[in-house]
Amino acid sequence: MKIRQRRDHVVLCRLTEQEHHLLKELCAAKGGRSLSEFVRVEVLNPVRSGDIEPLMTLAASLERRLGSLDLLHEELARLIQSLRDKELRKSSSAASGGEE
Numbered sequence: 692m693k694i695r696q697r698r699d700h701v702v703l704c705r706l707t708e709q710e711h712h713l714l715k716e717l718c719a720a721k722g723g724r725s726l727s728e729f730v731r732v733e734v735l736n737p738v739r740s741g742d743i744e745p746l747m748t749l750a751a752s753l754e755r756r757l758g759s760l761d762l763l764h765e766e767l768a769r770l771i772q773s774l775r776d777k778e779l780r781k782s783s784s785a786a787s788g789g790e791e
Contacts, residue, residue: 714729
């Protein structure tokens with residue numbers, strides 16, 4: 692069981708009615724138990740999931756695209772090798788006087 696630390700320091704700031712309304716909406720959307728807890732967590736948490744989530748999505752997308760490029764590269768390498776082999780057979784056949 693986690694022991695709660697006593698919180699006896701207060702930080703005050705003034706908000707407009709619109710800012711207060713927005714803060715309450717954000718708190719409710721993110722499941723905060725209270726405005727105080729929500730603000731404390733959002734301000735003091737050095738790594739917020741909202742900041743990382745788009746980066747993780749981008750990284751996953753880049754990984755998929757790199758995988759596709761890797762497969763394409765392998766396919767092109769096989770085609771190039773196949774064309775080289777075909778040209779070698781033609782040139783060796785022509786050099787020996789045979790037809791393909």
